[in-house]
Each structure stands twice: as structure tokens, then as C-alpha cells.
Amino acid sequence: MSNGFDSAHFLAGFIAEAEDHLAATNANLLSIEAAAAKGQPTPRQVRELFRSLHTIKGLAAMVGIEPIVEVAHAMEAVLREADRAAGQLPRGAVELLLKGTRAIEQRVQALSKRKAVSPAPAALVSALAALRQSNAQASGAAASTSLPPELWSRLGAAEREQLVQGISAGRRAWLLRFVPTPARAAAGFNITAIRERLGTVAEVVKVVPQSVAATDDAPGGLAFALVILTDAADALVAEAGAVAPEELTAISLEETPAALEEGGPDDDAVDDPRHRGTVRVEVARLDDALEKLTALVVTQFRLGRATAALRAQGTDVRALAQVLAENGRQLRDLRASIMRARMVSVSELLERVPLVVRGLSQATGKSAHLEVAAGKAELDKAVAERIFPAIIHLVRNAVDHALEPPAERAAAGKPEVGAITVTCFERGGNQLELTIRDDGRGVDAVGVARRAGAPLPTSDEALLDLLTRPGLSTKTEVTTTSGRGVGMDVVKRIAVDELGGELAMRTTPGRGTAFTLRIPLSITIVDAFSFLCGGETFVVPVATVEEIQEVDLDRTVRGPDRRRTPRGESDRRRGTRGTDMIQRRGEAVPVLRLDEIFGLASPDTSHRKAIVVRRNGEPYAFAVDRMLGQQEVVVRPLEDRLVRVPGISGTTDLGDGRPTLVLDLIALGSKLMAESVTGAGA
Amino acid sequence: MIIACLRPQTGWVFTQAASGLEALERLSLKRFDVVVLDLNMPDIGGYEVIEFIRGQDKLRELPILVVTTRGDESSRTRALAAGATRFMTKPFAPEALLGEVRALVADGRPEAPP
Secondary structure (H helix, E strand, O other): OOOOOOOHHHHHHHHHHHHHHHHHHHHHHHHHHHHHHOOOOOHHHHHHHHHHHHHHHHHHHHHOOHHHHHHHHHHHHHHHHHHHOOOOOOOOHHHHHHHHHHHHHHHHHHHHOOOOOOOOOHHHHHHHHHHHHHHHOOOOOOOEEOOOHHHHOOOOHHHHHHHHHHHHOOOEEEEEEEOOOHHHHHOOOOHHHHHHHHHHHEEEEEEEEEEOOOOOOOOOOEEEEEEEEEOOOHHHHHHHOOOOHHHOEEEOEEOOOOOOOOOOOOOOOOOOHHHOOOOOOOHHHHHHHHHHHHHHHHHHHHHHHHHHHHHHOOOOOHHHHHHHHHHHHHHHHHHHHHHHHOEEEHHHHHHHHHHHHHHHHHHHOOOEEEEEEOOOOEEEHHHHHHHHHHHHHHHHHHHHHHOOOHHHHHHOOOOOOEEEEEEEEEEOOOEEEEEEEEOOOOOOHHHHHHHHOOOOOOOHHHHHHHHOOOOHHHHHOOOOOOOOOOOHHHHHHHHHHHOOOEEEEEEEOOOEEEEEEEEEOOOOEEEEEEEEEOOEEEEEEHHHEEEEEEEEHHHOEEOOOOOOOOOOOHHHHHOOOOOEEEEEOOEEEEEEEHHHHOOOOOOOOOEEEEEEEEEOOEEEEEEEOEEEEEEEEEOEEOOOHHHOOOOEEEEEEOOOOOEEEEEOHHHHHHHHHHHHHHHHHO | OOOHHHHHHHOOOOOOOOOHHHHHHHHHHOOOOOEEEOOOOOOOOHHHHHHHHHHOHHHOOOOEEEEEOOOOHHHHHHHHHHOOOEEEEOOOOHHHHHHHHHHHHHHHOOOOOO
């Protein structure tokens, strides 16, 4: 039925929804494979798989993408039969189903790039069909129950399993009947209501409609049989089901194997709207809301300034200040709500990682056991999208370079299966820490130094610096898997330069390596200090500042010459001199002068503040003129690549309508230090 | 939902059911001229609903119009085999649906409503 319907409008929706279902499909397939290795049945996963593919097929049919319909249909048929066989998949099925998923993914990707969709791979479709024939004989016997056969036969495999397991676990199973009548319907007692009422005290396993003789008691000639599992008291269950307690029939287990009745899964319950407590929102719309909130935050700040001005004139502003504080709290709450809407779960983000490891293990002949522990951590969508390629790269490296082949591992007295763990947790200060750890051979410092043409690094930090030099990994480590894609320099660029996070590494020869990414959970609004330097106002995120301390520049210690400004002009003003150092709890900390770095006029004052930041454990101090205050600022990133400057993460508006630079002192410090080192070595 | 919006234009009386089971319940308690049925429903599936309707003596002749996103041939065949009278694929223009319903109601009764 075309009716002039333009499928292009629906394509974006189709792609988004298909991607969700594909992610779920991959996750379920891998969990089935893992369970199969331990000989565990997986009826739930098979059922979920079936639903995902059924939905993909339906959606693809709606937008008219026949190749996807064809592949999904072939996969769905295999799963339908597996579901009837209590979730048992034939040998080799997971492999083919993964291939099928990949085939659908490729076609969805082609659609999203507006490319032509290639036809369904005929070999794969027929291999899937062949699987069904071999599976047709494999149907196991299962435990049965005292349910009448006409009802038992209406239960799908998963429902039977649910019932049997529930009873085995000590829950009570009841069969009760609901007979609709006009009077009951008028009183609001319809099957939907009964089901919902029962749902509060029990698990409704199945509702089966049954024809009965039409009598005065059952004028419609219809009754519903409800099969439920519960821990609640009989009286409660009876009341919820609107029946007398004696009308509850207990269901017990029977040891005899069930005959193979024809009773398929209720394969149409795919689009249950009640299972969908979510709404898809384009990120652009959330950004729009955030943009409007930005304006509000700025207005609030201006109100604060105006109030302060009134107070300075002697006006009593207590009432106003109270309202202002309340308003500030509400704005923060609103911001938090919008930010939450933008958050995606890290577990979901990492759903594809097992697939990557699986593919790599096959390609490299190494066996790897992957453990992902992401907990409930969440990440802003924008951050998630940026960091994902870095995570994938680190995981690839772990399998490809770090893990030894099984024989080598055995020779070294290690388990043949390598272990890779991806863990993540939320740290304080709006940061997420993600660690990718392996128990492989460790980074070969000698080899890296040789390839980089540098002296042997003496610490993990120095080794990481070499590893993340542009071009190092791609030039010499070309293998089938990791040779392409992003190198370690890109991992660093994403985590450190783009996201303002950190990358750290710990490696032990023969024992393994751990890469740790510390990245901000969100990158839009930050709590920041504002300060004055060389007559200009700047802000710096509070999270990056370790301490602010007094510093008397005339009493600093001169260190060796390590510092040059980006412009190479440091020598201009004071002649050649080394980096200033201050004493901080017995530690000498280099002091960098922001006014010189930015070429600003320096007022003639010796009393200054120093903002201390720490990068990879090493402290730096930046001398500034005066601290102005602390507030939340909205960072507008400098999107234009041409004007992107290391050390500047964006601009913000402090309420005066002028853009203020948001500094990334950690990046600035490392850049200056790196330059001074290169400069000295040249 | 969409279908209920058509009410003012047609003067027909609509009853909505939240699920396949509820549809069966409503059909058992009142007389209807036509059923417009989705295949994707919570609880029991569309095919099962059709088969059940056809298994009831008094509903054997009730016209069933299946409206679904499943455009593939096997869904159509299966729905028609189960006893559906007509099969329509979403999305569709409201007029197309009205036309189908009108035709089904006219088939079932000598005088069609205006």
C-alpha cells in the first residue's frame, strides 16, 4: 500500500531503532555462546533474540529494505525453532547468526550513509535454512506440570520453563479463571484490569482465552485462564483476581516428560508498548534546551552582579539574595535533569566490546576471556561517542599485541586463555575512570624506544609518551587487525586533547598492562574559577585545579632553563633565565607565567596567586594576578579546527557579554613542558 | 489511536481494546460490525486472536481487517489463512482505511451506514 508514502522520512527512525535491536542481538548471541560453553540453556536470550529480529524484519519491511527482511527472516526462523526446542540452538548456529547480524548491520550502515543496499547474501541465507532442517529433529523433553493439556499446549517454551523453574524455586503456581460479563465490564473489571491487579501480587505467566458454552454466568461464551506464579498469600491473590480463594487451582510439577505438542511461542507479542518506558529524542533537541538553559545561567549571573552592585550602594538586598540563591539551586536542578537526559549507560556503550574481542581472537588464534564491569556508570552522549573509538583501540591492542599466543602463555606458566578486563567507575569531580587491563606480555620498552629512536624510557609515563607519539604505532606494528584504525596517538588526542581527560599506563613485563582513561562525564557546564591575569579575565575548571596558593615571584627559586613560551618570546623580556620554582610542601613546583605565555602586559606587582595543577602526578603552577571567584560556566568549545589552540578548551560568558577564555591549564602545562624539552634537545 | 480519530467523520461507534485479550473480551460482550486488528499486540498475538474469533460460532462471519507494519508475504498469507478478511500494510492514508472498513461493513450488512 503505497499511498504516496515517502519512506525516506522513516529511514532515520528505522536506522536508530535497528541499531538498538542489533546491539541487543549481538549481546544476546554472545551470552548464548558463553552459556553454551558451560552447557547452560538460554531460553530467555533465544526469545529476546527472536523478538529483536522479528522487530528488525517488521521495520525493514515497512521501509522496504528487502535484503534486511530476507536475512532477518532466515535468522528469525532458526530462532523460532530453537525457542520451541526450549532455547536449544543447533551447533554452529551462533556463528551463522552473528554473520547474519553483521550482514544486517552492514546494510543498515549503508542506509545511514545513503548508499545502495547490497542484496541479501544468498549463501548465508541458505546456510541458515539448512540449520533449521538439522534443528528440526532436536527437540528435548521437558518437565511438565499438572496444568490441563489444553492449557499446557498453549504455553510457549519460555513460559513453560518460567513456570517449571518458578515452582522448583518454591513459588506457588495458580490457575484461575476470569469470566467477563457486561456487569463486570461496566464496573471496570475487564481482563486488562484483572491482569494488572494480579500483576501487583504475582507474576502472570500466561493468559489463555477459552471458549465456553454461553450461559447466564458466561454470557459471552468466553473465559480467560490465567496462570500465575506468586509468593503472596492466597487471600491476596484471590482478591486481586476477583475470585473466591477456593477458585484458585494449584499447579504442581509432574515428572513425566511432556509430549511434544504443537505450541509455538506467541511470536506476535513483539511491540508491547508497556515495555517501552522510553522516548527517543534527537540530541539536537536536548542541545537546544541546554542552549536555552545557558542563557538562563548567564542571566542569573548578571542578576547576581546587579544584586552585588545594589548591596555595595547600601541597599538591603537580603530578600533578593534569598530568591537569587533559590533560583540558582533550581537552575542547577534543571541543568542536572537535562544533563541526565543526555547520559547514556557505559554498559550499553561497551556492548560491542565483546564482539570485537571475539572477532580478534578468531583472527589472531589467541583465546581471550573478556570481563566488562561498567556498573551503573553513565556518560554524556557526546563524550561517549568521542571516547568509544579510543576504548576499542585499547581493547584491540590488548588482544593483538599484549596477549601472547596460547603456547607461549603456557610456556610462561600462565593460563592459556588471556584475560582482558574493562572496568569503569565514576570518580569525584565529574570524571569517569575507565581501565583496560590485560595479563599479557607487557609493553616492550626497548622495542618502543628503538622504533621511536629515543633513549630507553625510565618510567611508565615516559614510555607512554613515546607510545603516543604520532605515527609510531602505525609505522611498525602493521598487523591484520591493529595496523589500521587509530593509533595510540589518536587515543591520547581523544582522551587528553579533545575531552580534557588523562591517559595513564602501568605495565609490567610478562605480567600485563593497564591503560587508564580519565574523562569528564560531560563537557558542557563546569564549575570554574575566574581570575585576572595581565588585565584579562580567564576561567579554569575547578576540577582541574589542585590548589590555589599565594606566591611571591621575587622569592621563587630559579631552576634550569626548561621553559619556552609558545611564541618563543620568553627571552625577550627578561633575558635568558630558567623556570621559576616555588616550594610547595617540600616539593619544588615549576611556575609558569600566564601573562607571558599569552603575551599580555604584566602589571608591576609581585604579589600573585598560583594555580596549581597536576598532570600525571607532576605539579605545575601558573602565576596569575588575582582570583575573582568561583561559578558555574557554560563552556562553548572552539569547534573551528583553525582556531583550536592547545590549552584553551573554549569560551564562556561571565555575564558581561564578552567571551572569556576557558583555560585547560593541564594541557597548556604539558605542551609548554614538551616544547621546552624538544627545544633543549634540538 | 489513528482509527479512533476518524470517528467524527464517519459517525461510527468505535470501541478500543488495549490488547488482544481485551479485544476478545469486548467482542464476546457486544456485537460489532468489523474488527480492525494489529498483529503486534501485548499479550497474545494477532494470529491467535483471529483464530480464536473464527473458532467462536457467533463471530465466524465477523469481518476482520488486519492492519500491520509487516508487509512481507508470509505475514499476509498467515493472517489470511488464520481467517483475516482483509490485510493492509502500515503506513496508509486514513481514506484508504476508511474505504476498506466501509467496504467490509457493506459486505456484511445490506444497508451500510452513511
